[in-house]
Amino acid sequence: MSRFLFTMLPANDLGLPTRLVPIARELADRGHDVAVFNPAPAPAALIADAGLANLPMPPRAIPDPPFDLKKASQAWDVEEMYASLFSDEEFVRANTALHVDLIRDFKPDVVVDSFGVFACLAARVCGVPLATVNQGNFHPASGGFLFWKGERPSGLPSAAPYFDRVAAEYGIGPFARSVDLLAGDLSLIVGTPETDPVSSAARVTHIGPIVWQRGDAELPPSIASIQKDIVWVYSGNPRYAPVPTAIDSIVVIRAAIAALADAPVEVVLTTGYQEIPNEIGALPANFHHAAYLPGRAMAERSRLMVHHGGHSSVMQSLAAGTPAILIPTITERESNARRLVALGAGEIALPIDGPDGEKQIDIAEFTSKVHRVLNQPSYRESASRVALNMRSYGGARLAADKIEELLTMN
Incomplete structure (x- = not known):
């Protein structure tokens, strides 16, 4: 039996847990020790509905977030979005340390993340294999959110300097872009090449749609x-x-x-x-x-x-x-x-x-x-x-297979 820790950006939305919970449930049903981390109320309800353990928030003070939600809503791509959310070194430092604590306490064999850049950095700090599960436009090799406008304009803001300074304190880095942290040792893309295209040179596996529904769930x-x-x-x-x-x-x-x-x-x-x-x-x-x-x-x-x-x-x-x-x-x-x-x-x-x-x-x-x-x-x-x-893609089962294979490669 192996240990898997599922992490994500802890937003109070169901999008990220909806794609991770089915994979976590599949691995738990195979006999593995699985935990999820998202303390936000709506994701916590979904995680509980799946019968999965949701780890508590580690006891560490976090500065007020520097979020600029208007800029985030207009971002060209993940890099600019992260710049609008994480442009404060102390905020990045505290959240990275929180996730390092989380990983060191749970001692997973693999971290499985979706869009949680702090967990992705912390997995590298702790030397734990990282599998990422993201939509196509979150991957570093995508055309970004505004793909129809052509090449990314030069000079757009980046959160990389903040992450680089924190990473250097742990003896790792630098990273050309903060979005590069989202490419794991294994990169799984939810959707198909026609719904979620990324560069053909990228080392990714499309796993088809993943949506959560408890096996015995019925409409009222x-x-x-x-x-x-x-x-x-x-x-x-x-x-x-x-x-x-x-x-x-x-x-x-x-x-x-x-x-x-x-x-x-x-x-x-x-x-x-x-x-x-x-x-x-x-x-x-x-x-x-x-x-x-x-x-x-x-x-x-x-x-x-x-x-x-x-x-x-x-x-x-x-x-x-x-x-x-x-x-x-x-x-x-x-x-x-x-x-x-x-x-x-x-x-x-x-x-x-x-x-x-x-x-x-x-x-x-x-x-x-x-x-x-x-x-x-x-x-x-x-x-x-x-x-x-x-229907020709493997969904949560294929994702679980690939994540188990990652264990044998490390």
Whole structure:
């Protein structure tokens, strides 16, 4: 039996745990000692749903984060995003030390990470093999979030100097870019070459879609018994803070209410273990809210998905062959949305920043796209084609196989 520690950027969203939990569960079912680390409330609920151990936060003081969420929402790629989040040496130093503590205490044979740059650095500090599980546009060999604009502009900010100074204190580094830390000894890409392309020279393995659903999970009778077409609206985290931020997804809820309140469909709204903000008020009569529902079952039952463009949500819709309309609130999500649209499996409705900093959307345009995707068979046909191709990939089982193989190489 081997020990595996699963880490990730500890954001209060379900995207990263959704891709890691199925792999962790597969390795645990094979008899390995598996633990996960994400103390944020929504991920913690998902980890508990899978019956996995979630390690507590190590007792170490962490400085206030230097996050600039507006810049993060507009980042060209991971490198610029990290610069907007981690441009403080003391913050990088403390978070790296926290993850070093975590690894030294648990003593894993392999660290398996998704987008958690501090854990990736700490694994190198501790000399523990690192497997990374990321979407294509997170990998150093990708074209970045704004891939359709051509080459990355020169002179964009980088977090590498902060990581290099901390790494040097442990006797490792330097790193040309902070994003280079995300390329592990084993690099697994969620999705396929057509959904998540990276350079052909990169040493990666595409593993197809990975989405979490407990084996015995079923839709509740109130949802399973619906006779009309279902539109599944997934907002993710509507509000990341007590005040509006540039990455909030409340715009998805507002757009759905404006466009679908009087439509001849039933709308199922889920928020990923998050509460609906009070400002939304009472939902329309044809709306049903649940904090969380089994994703695969919901995607298969739905005629259309509407969501914020998160990669795991894209995988959910494509794996089910269900078309989607995406309202991406940051450039990373716009990247995912443009890939899906290029496959013919849905449409994108780009929000803009309103005068108060809140995201706004053209409701007429969004409503038109809802009707188009619901009524034109080509969208579902394209999504079904992608789903069929995805079935040839191994998913969580292949990922677990590759991670076990990593043990034999070290």
